[in-house]
């Protein structure tokens with residue numbers, strides 16, 4: 305609908321829910337709402353059948369009709385279109401990182417020069433691509449450059465451990481388990497739970513058998529945080545295997561309930577790994593450390609491998 309038609313529809317009720325087509329900004333639908341309506345009526349109205357065909361990218365906003373003018377509507381159309389342009393440009397650049405030379409990717413980190421509209425906040429994706437997707441292409445010269453970046457702390461990410469994610473990736477790549485354990489003891493021990501999600505992954509990948517770290521991972525499994533936190537700690541304990549011990553198995557049995565088929569199978573696989581001898585397990589040849597790339601997504605997403613449930617190891621009895 306054009307701006308005049310949309311404005312007329314909007315003005316016929318005090319509030320409305322307006323749906324814009326994301327790529328063009330065009331207004332596709334106006335759902336009128338009255339402020340006196342009960343919560344149920346409002347929900348019924350919002351979830352009523354839409355006239356927008358599925359597959360069309362849309363974004364919707366609540367608007368108070370009194371404050372809407374032709375000019376403000378035009379601004380929203382323009383803003384919607386520009387936001388979409390910026391988002392698709394970002395996705396295109398990030399997808400391109402999967403095929404650019406690693407030397408060019410390292411240069412982005414060295415210079416801190418992220419091509420617009422990507423930003424420093426996308427460095428976690430860059431690190432995933434370098435270390436989780438394309439690590440077999442790394443060579444000593446690239447590692448030297450990455451170590452220099454870690455030393456210069458160009459990519460300190462707010463909320464990340466003070467040592468920086470890059471340093472943790474490098475320790476994992478170089479299997480510097482002792483350094484990692486020492487770092488955990490000094491800086492992370494008993495730390496605030498969400499803060500440990502990233503490091504937990506590295507503890508699992510390095511198969512750290514240190515009791516303090518294992519106890520912290522068990523603490524994460526038992527902590528009252530979103531399930532994703534427990535799940536990452538559970539996978540880490542599964543990667544560690546028998547050294548995680550009976551206390552880890554008990555915590556997992558008590559904390560990870562029968563929810564989806566996937567969660568049940570993942571939990572049971574982790575328990576089998578902790579409770580059987582390491583000789584029964586071999587590397588999964590379908591993934592990198594339990595992660596596979598999600599091909600159906602527009603942007604790079606790493607998910608737990610469907611064959612090994614994220615452990616990176618397959619039991620000979622399966």
Ligand SMILES: [Zn+2]
Pocket residue numbers: 588589590591592594595609610611612613614615616617
């Ligand atoms: Zn796998």
